[in-house]
Amino acid sequence: MENKFRLFFDHNVDAIVIFDAETHLFLDCNPAMIEKYGYSKEELLRMKPEDLHLKRDLNRVINNINDREDPSPHTYTHITKSGKHLTVETRTNSFLYEGRLAWIATIRDITLRRVTENDLEKQNRLQKAMLRISEASRESDLKVLFEIIHEQIKQLMPAQNFYIALLEDAENSLYSFPYYKDLMNQDGLAQGMTMELPGSFTDWVTKNQSLLLNKNSIQDILSGEINIHIDTDQIGAKSPSWMGVQLKGRKETRLGAIVVQDYNDPVAYTESDFNILKIASETIGSAIQYNQAQKDLEKSEKMFRTLVETASVGIIETDLNETIIYSNKVFAQMMGYDNEYKIIGKNLKEFTSPTNFAQMTEKTKTERLKGLPGRYETQFISKDGNVLDVIMNCTPVRDEKNEVTKCIVVVTDITEQKLAHRDKILAQKHAADQEKHALVGQIAGKMAHDFNNILGAIMGNAEISLMDCRDDSLRKTLDIILEQTLRGRNLTKNLVAFAKDQEPRQEFFIINDKINLALNLLKKDLGRVAVKTDFQPDIPPLLADPGMIEHALMNLIQNSIHATSKVEAPVMAIKTFHLDGRIFLEIEDNGCGIPQKHRDSIYTPGFTLKGSNDLSDSYRKNIKGTGYGMSNVRMYIEKHHGTISFTSEENKGTRFRIELPVKKAGLTDKEILEVKSSELKTGKHILIVEDETTISKIQARVLMEKPFEHYVDIAVNGRAAIEFLEKKNYDLVSLDYILPGNLTGMDVYHHIRQQDKTLPILFISGNLEFIESIKDLKLKDNKISHLSKPSTNKDYAGAVNELLIHSTHDD
Secondary structure: OHHHHHHHHHHOOOEEEEEEOOOOOEEEEOHHHHHHHOOOHHHHOOOOHHHHEOHHHHHHHHHHHHOOOOOOOEEEEEEOOOOOEEEEEEEEEEEEEOOEEEEEEEEEEOHHHHHHHHHHHHHHHHHHHHHHHHHHOOOOOHHHHHHHHHHHHHHHOOOOEEEEEEEEEOOOOEEEEEEEEEOOOOOOOOOOOEEEOOOOHHHHHHHOOOEEEOHHHHHHHHHOOOOOOOOHHHHOOOOOEEEEEEEEOHHHOEEEEEEEEEOOOOOOOOHHHHHHHHHHHHHHHHHHHHHHOOOOHHHHHHHHHHHHHOOOOEEEEEEOOOEEEEEOHHHHHHOOOOOHHHOOOOEHHHHOOHHHHHHHHHHHHHHHHHOOOEEEEEEEEOOOOOEEEEEEEEEEEEOOOOOEEEEEEEEEEOHHHHHHOHHHHHHHHHHHHHHHHHHHHHHHHHHHHHHHHHHHHHHHHHHHHHHHOOOHHHHHHHHHHHHHHHHHHHHHHHHHHHHHOOOOOOEEEOHHHHHHHHHHHOHHHHOOOEEEEEEOOOOOOEEEOHHHHHHHHHHHHHHHHHHOOOOOOOEEEEEEEEEOOEEEEEEEEOOOOOOHHHOOOOOOOOOOOOHHHOOOOOOOOOOOOOOOHHHHHHHHHHHOOOEEEEEEEOOOEEEEEEEEEOOOOOOOHHHHHHHHOOOOOOOOEEEEEOOOHHHHHHHHHHHHOOOOOOEEEEEOOHHHHHHHHHHOOOOEEEEEOOOOOOOOHHHHHHHHHHHOOOOOEEEEOOOHHHHHHHHHHHHHOOOEEEEOOOOOHHHHHHHHHHHHHHHHHHO
16 A cells, blocks of 8 residues: 555656644655755755745635645645746645654646636637727727727726827828827827827837837837837836837828827736737728728728638628628638638538527527627537537628628637636635525524514513503513513524524523423424423523524424324324433434434535435425524534434434533622612713614613603614714713614714714614624724613613713723
């Protein structure tokens, strides 16, 4: 085995390196590593993985190395000994090397693949721009034409200064500027102006040849190494990147120049940019003469053919039946023909499958009816049987009657690029999935906020009604309302906890009561299931989140109901007992059981044996599973420092056991001191900012009545709150986070802090986004506090009073 590993290690074309898990020092490397990075083996053995990375990536590198649970590949930029940058993909795994824990990293050079992807993107942009410029050449309005060309050029290269200069008088170097856009406008030129420019860059390009200038070439002009006579003062030493291309008309008539300039980069332009501008200049020159010579069809046709034949993509013309009436050499070669004339007369359906042809023609005909260009991705089949992935850019052509008679199709072969994009597409899909999961959390926060507003109104009115109620029957009804709103609050808080992994809210309750509640809620689902309970009567109270425990019980009982759905005499046994400071809960059924091969997967999010995954026909057909029930149960139990386990036998049943620690039921010393505290703040001026009028009225009543007797104003939105604050001084602001209109509670908070750094502010919100941000905000501002919705009147009044007390003590 060791010899096989050494052969794999030494002869692998990818670079492989082994490094110590603690020190990160390289322990060994293969020949490909030495060849790829240019270091000797002795030099590498004195290095660490961090020495190969850019400084900006070091934190990410170290985090990825230390994350032993993540075997996925990572992409970095590495630096060779010569300073060359490589784009690499690394995979790292741990193993024992000569008795010590080490990491083995496989490093694959993907620089060429990335270059291919970048080239594809650039080629697509160029193709679209050239197609748009080609379309624009038929524009009779030259101003519109120039604007379209400028917009396309800006997408391909820097063009802070872009203008078209037409030669009016060669002897006096007189030029007009039908189009001029300059972000800096350093030379005072403007669109529509006419000016003499002897010795200028524009004049030299127009009368001599197209020219690309950068910082280096300007120095060569100044030193006399290049024999070009240009007034360099007019160019400007601070903006040395220029490109000028001649505008020519028929018979090589010099019409003027098209010029672009960049103010920031002294070497902003490349030969590729130069060629693009030349292509654009041909379109401009042709269009100018086309406009000036009453749409000279012969000239425009010649320019079009030149562009088509020199293009690097396939270009064809088709009639309305998809028959090819023209093809350039590139498209003929793509289809396996050595002569473009051999392909004329053939129909596009001969080069694709019937399904692809039907889909393609359906799309193209729809666009043609509207006279609009279209872009389609499909597959062609060459004469040799090779399948090509292609992009087709189709532009309808109209005749003198403005009727579409044919179509110009630009065909780009993207077969190799599409293969290179496969990993990228998978990564994008993963990112989309992550974004979708994040959206679930946002929706949960919004639902919790809206539902809490409703619960707050019900809870507040129930409490106020209980204060004055003397009817025992009515009091029982109000108690039930209050009890259920408190339960609803627990459910929404648990929704927030699930979405953001929030810590559970702990209360004392009897586990037997919660089991009875769950059984009662599932009474209809239990149906013919015989339920046997064995509850220890003197079991101590459990300190836990009642909502989470209820959810766990509901899931476990529901699973037992489902598991016994096809059993002739279904039975469920539930037992609770207390032993050695722990509460035990057991739920057992005589259902279908869990197959041995799936027992390690039941807590995995998304895993279910129900519905379409029920290959053994163990459940009724109408029973479906989400795959998240048991993962949630385990999460809830572990959040309470408990454990969950199970035993199961196929076709005989399953038993789940939950253990939870018992904690003493009592107040902490701090809580006892708070209860005994008799300090009370009264008669203060308080502003309540709350859009739910039912809630704001309850809050106001609580604060205005004895024992507090505060003075209260109510603002229903952020704008009204700011108006109140500008007119009056307040001792405290009670502020909801989510408000109607353009201003949120946080906007109101920032407005207050601009005017008053010490005004106490009590945020009232159960919004997920706010709960995350308030933690950091409290560290920066000790004059704020937070109370989750819905809250009892006692909690609300206590939070207001406590914030007023702390504010007074701080002052």
